[in-house]
Amino acid sequence: MVMPFRRLFSKSSQKSPHYYCGKFHNKWDKKDHRSLINFFTLLWKETPGDWPRWVENKATPNLDTCPDHINITFLNHASFLIHVDGKYLLFDPVFATKVGPIPPLGLKRRRPPGMALHELPPIDFVFISHNHYDHLDLHTLRYLSQRDQPKCIVPLGD
Numbered sequence: 001m002v003m004p005f006r007r008l009f010s011k012s013s014q015k016s017p018h019y020y021c022g023k024f025h026n027k028w029d030k031k032d033h034r035s036l037i038n039f040f041t042l043l044w045k046e047t048p049g050d051w052p053r054w055v056e057n058k059a060t061p062n063l064d065t066c067p068d069h070i071n072i073t074f075l076n077h078a079s080f081l082i083h084v085d086g087k088y089l090l091f092d093p094v095f096a097t098k099v100g101p102i103p104p105l106g107l108k109r110r111r112p113p114g115m116a117l118h119e120l121p122p123i124d125f126v127f128i129s130h131n132h133y134d135h136l137d138l139h140t141l142r143y144l145s146q147r148d149q150p151k152c153i154v155p156l157g158d
Contacts, residue, residue, distance in 0.1 A: 016156060024157030055111040063121060075114040078135055087124040092135040093117075093144070099133040106133065117143060128154040 018025050063083060065071040071083040078092040095117040100106020123144050129135055136158070144150055 018157065026157070052110065057112060057114060059114075061114050073114060076109070076111065078129065079113065081115075081120065083121075088121050089125045089127065090120070090123045090144070090150070091127045092129050093126060093140045094134060094137040095140045096137045099137065101133065120144075123148045123150040126150045126152045128152065128158060130155060131158045 016024070061073045061081075063071065063073065063081075065083055067086065073081040073083075075081055075093070077094060079094055080091045082089040082091070095113050096103060096106075096109075098104065098106040098108050117140060126141065126144060141152070145152075
């Protein structure tokens with residue numbers, strides 16, 4: 001059974017000790033030293049390296065494989081497309097030009113994905129490792145959900 005994309009929490013996730021007050025909560029050490037002052041101090045002291053503004057891809061993916069083989073295509077950063085047993089599995093698909101809490105102000109990608117979003121074959125499964133902006137692109141997931149209705153495998157609470 002394919003679950004709707006917008007489904008928030010299953011009954012089993014509500015039984016998790018991390019689920020309370022109607023929300024899922026990640027636990028972390030409250031003694032960590034993250035603060036706004038530390039963040040701005042890091043930004044002030046950090047010297048940027050020599051990064052190119054843009055890098056073109058020199059290769060084009062070949063999705064034609066023998067049925068007995070597994071084909072793994074690197075798309076960008078943490079995004080991979082795997083073809084196995086006639087199924088297409090997509091991991092951490094991010095096709096946005098910029099990522100961040102406010103995408104127009106986010107970090108701009110330095111190279112295009114290995115293939116364009118509309119060039120992807122029909123996707124059967126999408127795997128999301130975690131919900132950081134460079135691993136979870138909601139626009140891409142909405143597009144794939146409407147186009148292919150893939151089964152999405154995500155961490156508890158996402």
